[in-house]
Amino acid sequence: MATRIAEKGRDAERTAADILAxxxxxxxxxxxxxxxxxxxxxxxxxxxxxxxxxxxxKLKLYAAALDAALDARLITDLDRATFGETIVARFVEDRTDRVQPLPIMMSGASDTEAREVARTLLHDRIFAPLSDWFGGEAAMLKAARFMIVSTGFFAYRDQLPLDMFGGPVDSALREWLVSEFQAIVDTP
Amino acid sequence: MATRIAEKGRDAERTAADILAxxxxxxxxxxxxxxxxxxxxxxxxxxxxxxxxxxxxKLKLYAAALDAALDARLITDLDRATFGETIVARFVEDRTDRVQPLPIMMSGASDTEAREVARTLLHDRIFAPLSDWFGGEAAMLKAARFMIVSTGFFAYRDQLPLDMFGGPVDSALREWLVSEFQAIVDTP
DNA sequence: CAGTTAAGTAAACGACGGTTTACTTAACTG
DNA sequence: CAGTTAAGTAAACCGTCGTTTACTTAACTG
Known part of the structure; x- marks a missing residue:
């Protein structure tokens, strides 16, 4: 949670980072x-x-928060053979303080201006690169499938929590997510 | 859009219905x-x-709008053999003035009180009955799968529109949605 | 230590938006 | 048509919240 550990002296950079987190x-x-x-x-x-x-x-803070959540790691280190497992591990077992970008994106839907920020970043930083990474005829469809499943998952984990999503994700659900993501790359 | 067709006389019931729509x-x-x-x-x-x-x-209006969108038709008239096609047809080709309940639900996530209203109705009127309808061992997982895919789809169609979701849904995407929903009922 | 600068704060400001109120007007009733 | 009631309206009200301002305080510099 990036809670302040000890009393800190005056440090604008640190304070800004705390606010961002x-x-x-x-x-x-x-x-x-x-x-x-x-x-x-x-x-x-x-x-x-x-x-x-x-x-x-506030709007600029939102843009900064979203931008920071969208680090460059998204596409790198992805291997087609283990795509599903890798993605799910990042989504549900990330124990760093990292906040997932997709819930922040969806959060922007509740404001006219924030929605535009979210839409642009969503397209440029996730949809387009992911589509490129998938490649081939159905690249855009594959990217859309990825976004739909990810977004639906986070919606019920973070925003409108349903019972079965709380705490450690149910193992059957986890297994399905893995196969679902893996199926995207395995589709011809 | 339930736009007022002709000048109407004073009619509280009609006015309330127009506001609700x-x-x-x-x-x-x-x-x-x-x-x-x-x-x-x-x-x-x-x-x-x-x-x-x-x-x-406002909050009560939201609850009423959501309740009205959740008519009883959800589960009835569903046939396991054509589940996927039926659902997708309802989602993307409904040309009545009907508004889908899921986008209204997600919309409630942007307010603390509305979120509780949405969560309760979501569980009682969609998740639970759907889970019952699926039945069997994996009923809850199946219901979760249904919600994830539906919600992700509506998120990008209605709330954070991506290019490929606009207008008539891309036919490849439509086909995938059908197979995705059908796979839920076909899973043992 | 005096002086300067940057960091941080408390309080006030102002716009936005849900709600309330006092009023007007249309429709019905006898 | 007079009188009553319900429907509808315009304007004011008031809490909330992002932002600005004037101020205080900590840290550094020579």
Whole structure:
């Protein structure tokens, strides 16, 4: 959760990073509109005014949070033989503080301006590169399949939690997800 | 769109129905938080104050809109042999004014109170009955699979539109959806 | 240590939007 | 047609929340 460990001296860079990390969490589970600046900064142990100072406002903070979640790792280190397993491991067993980009994207749907930010980044940073990586005739369809399944999964894990998604993901569900993602790359 | 056809006399029932229909559309595509009472009533050709009078406020209007979208037709008329085709036909070729319940549900994720309303109705009116209908050992998993794919599809069709989802759904995507839903019932 | 600068804060501001209120008007009733 | 009631409206109200401002305080510099 990137909670402040010890009392820190005055460090703008560190404070901005704390705010960004808190923003990722709050945006991801509460939605853009319901994510209050005061909540985010409280979680980061910072002052609300600093959002405007360091990021230029809520919308820019959202864009920064999304951008940071979209690190370059998405496509690299992907192997076609173990695609499904790799993806699912990243989705459900990532024990780092990393916040998944897709829930943050969906969260932007609750605001007209944030939606445009999300749409653009979604296309440029996930859909297009993924489509390129799949390649071939059905590349776009494969990318769409990936997005549909991933987004549906996160929707019920993070946003509208259903009982069976809580805690450690049910093993049968996990198995299905693996085969589902693997089937995408295995499709001719 | 349930647009007012002709000038109507004063008819509270009709006005309430118009507001409800407009609410379904606006909630579905804009999200609960971004759906303004003034927008909804403008679309219905009604006065904003009537939402409080007829429905008891925005949250209650949301609950009513969701409830109305969840008609009883969900499970009835489903045949295991043609499950996939039937579902997809309902999702993408429904030319009635009917608004799909799932986008309205997802829309509730952008507000703390609306989320609870959505979660409860989602479970009681879709997940549980569907799980019952599937039956057997893996009933819950099957219901989860159905929800994941449906929700992902609507997310990109209605909320964060990607290029390939716009207009008439791409035929390859449609075909995949059919096989995906059919595979759920065909799984032992 | 005095002086300067950057970091951080508290409080106020202002817009937005759901709701309430006081009022107007259409429809019905006898 | 007079009188009553329900439907509808315009405007004001008020809480919330992002943002701005004026201020305080910590850290560094010579």
């Amino acid at each position: 808190a923003a990722q969490h709050v945006f991801a589970i509460r939605g853009y509109a319901d994510a209050k600046i005061r909540d985010i900064t409280a979680m980061a142990g910072a002052n609300p005014a600093l959002v405007s100072r360091y990021f230029g406002g | 407009a609410a379904q559309h606006v909630f579905a595509i804009r999200g609960y938080a971004d759906a303004k009472i003034r927008d909804i009533t403008a679309m219905a050709g009604a006065n904003p104050a009537l939402v409080s009078r007829y429905f008891g406020g």
